[in-house]
Amino acid sequence: MKQAYDVVIVGSGVAGIAAANTLAGHGLEILVLDENPHAGGQILRQHCRVTDGFWEFDPRLERSGRTVSTQKIVQSLRPVRRPKGITCVHQARVLGIFSDRELLVHVPDPLCPGGSGPGCVLEIDAGYLLLATGARERFLPFKGWTLPGVMSLGAAQILMKSSGILPARHTLIAGTSPLQTVLALEILKNKGNVTAILDENPFAKKLGLLPLLKHHGFLAGEGAMQMLGLLIRKVRFRQGVRVVEARGKNELTAVVTADLDRKGNTVPGTFQTYPAEALAVGYGFCPNIELPVQAGCALDYDADRGGWVVRVDHALETSVAAVYVAGEITGIAGAGKSFVEGKLAALSILEKLGKKTGPGRYAQKLVRMQKHQLGYAAFLNQLCQVPASAYETIDDDVLICRCEEISMGEIRKQIAKGFVTTGSLKKATRCGMGRCQGRVCQPVLFDILLALTGQTPDQTASPSFRAPVKNVPMAAFLHP
């Protein structure tokens, strides 16, 4: 590893891989960093199991029409020899970004001078920086959500994808996320059982959102096919219900739901109890904006894109010169948009560097594809969104910040005292000051603030983040 690179790409998911592909072959020194042991990010990880590999997408992928489906992306991934000038480092976690695109990176042992158990922390300078850090899942806390046995849809998915382990013999699936059906199919494929899918979205809401999919008939079809597959396998399916409690002494034993009315409020007296060993639940996604915020990039709030997203111009450059972003962090819209944006951002960087990038028509086509993919974002994020009442009705004894054990009651109390901005509420409650530094609770806290105060997102203020983005051993700083 060197101290400086022409371009540093953070994240080797769909967006990062597409960008690295495009940047290769122009005589640039490029560094790709990812904290996972393998490339691939959320959807390609099980296809990228070689440690020293490099991947590209079949060029036919972008010629295949306006909609780039997840399935097509997976199918067109192929291993290639790593091109000259490209360095990929895995298990390398970017902890922070300082001025002038200086990255603070935690790298594993073999890359440390002298080698040391906990790895070491290096500073790396990026001529151009491309952040493709993806998204993480969003939660809606309910009573008992911290019990062992309750997990996110993604965690259950990763468990099966990376180690072939089922969440339990019988799994209950719930929430608003489209990952519900994906997970159910994956569980069945692995010979597990799905007790039921408890979808919060009533059929009428889904129907109402269909017009947003008018240019994405393909995706609507894909969703319908998944549903059909589940119905054929006789998976029990309920719509318009919310999980209100997970019960159990030391681990999950039962899940309680309530019916929802048309506005998405729970209807009293409609509780139903399901015995359960595992509950996988999710409420959509929020972009991983910690690094761009540290780099000084301006944000925008757009519920239709998943909340706080990084502000970009048409070339995917952020408000900070020479810092580009691509993929889920500009708006949650799935793998197709990540693919297109990875290419676009790379082209923009090449152009800035005065490299030949082929006909302008090509870039224009990508821009059109990007716009098109963004159309899907509105559908996806509205589908996942829950009404303000869902936050207003969280019981006082429900934990919001798991690390610091801060309850909803404490949060209500401090909001009533006037701590109504993201930063001040955190100071007044310690919510988000624990071990995970708010990775889980910070987006929830923001939604609670919006719901309880009726303020605008700008009045509530975007969150601030500092290094390290995730925990790092003290000892890693002792070995220069």
Added chain:
Amino acid sequence: MDKEKNEVKTRFPLIVVIGGGVIGTSIAWHLAKKAAQVTLIESLDLASGSSGACDGLVFMQSKKPGIHLGLAMESLKRFHLLKKELPVDIEFRQTGGRVIIQTPAQYPAMEKFVREQKDIGLEVCLMDAKQTLAAEPFLSPDIYGSSWSSLDAQVNPINLTLGFALGAKKNHARILTRTKVLGIHTKNNRVTGVATTQGDIPADLVVNAAGAGAGRIGQMVGIDLPIAPRRGQIVVTQATRPMISSCMISAGYIAVKYDPSLAAEQGEGMSMEQTDNGNLLLGSTREFAGFCRENTLSGIRRIISRTTEVLPALKHLQVIRTFAGLRPYTPDGLPILGPVPSLEGFFMAAGHEGDGIALSPITGELMADMVLGQKTAVSLAPFSPDRFISQKGQAHE
């Protein structure tokens, strides 16, 4: 002009305090308790400046004997009352404090230091390595000893600031956050109000408690005061079982505090405290880097190598966060408290550098008394802005 002055005297003065750090909120609370009409103006959120990015040491041993230590001792007394009076748990604990001696050369110096402290009546004693390790078993066996005082204490600086603010609010102070002061309105060399991002706010008296930003506020009215931001970085570990029972600083820290020329050889020293939640706060650096609040890899490394040297068990912990605050530095290490001669109704209350948390209770009390024209319990003369006012400032007269 006389007529206007009389007008001001016949009604309660409107007081504006600029800055929602520990100093501004303490002043606002003390004023509000005296039924004064106070508005506190903060450009961001409460405790978003240095007061929200610092340690919470209320350390007596580190203060220069003389007026500085005298002020700190008065402040310490008040913490015991605040614990009961403020509407927030300020996590004040008199844990005692330790100054760690790390080189043989430091030992005689610290012997002298302890003698001096004892002479002025401070409860301090010197311990050799064995005694020190008996009290703090996790410390490195390589240390040479420590000085110990049961007076030293720690507090949660964020809670203290929020406690002052909520206490002030309870006493009918107005607190405007997310409101930035853009200028000071004056008439006939008298303050009449402040211009803010939320409009004009009338004021008869203005207290500048803007911390490291106080110099900029001063410049708005042509007053040049040498308050500069001095960055301090801190490293926070995961919460863990009790590893130290008292707060600690290194002997090098004391030296460099009074003689910046030692900084190069002695280093910036180190400080450690374990909070009520079990996190260890490891500090800190002393750097002039303008208003930049970023951490640096070299800063983080310096802190971690110095603290792990003294407390090797730290090596097994995880870093969960780093941050940096801007101490309001003054050239003589003392805060600037009092009226400025060139502008009537304008008061300074800033420049506490690395001691603002410890000195906040007494600062608030004395400033409230002074602003309201009452007698102060301790003379503020040594802290007067006059000591820095240049010819240019006086030309206003």
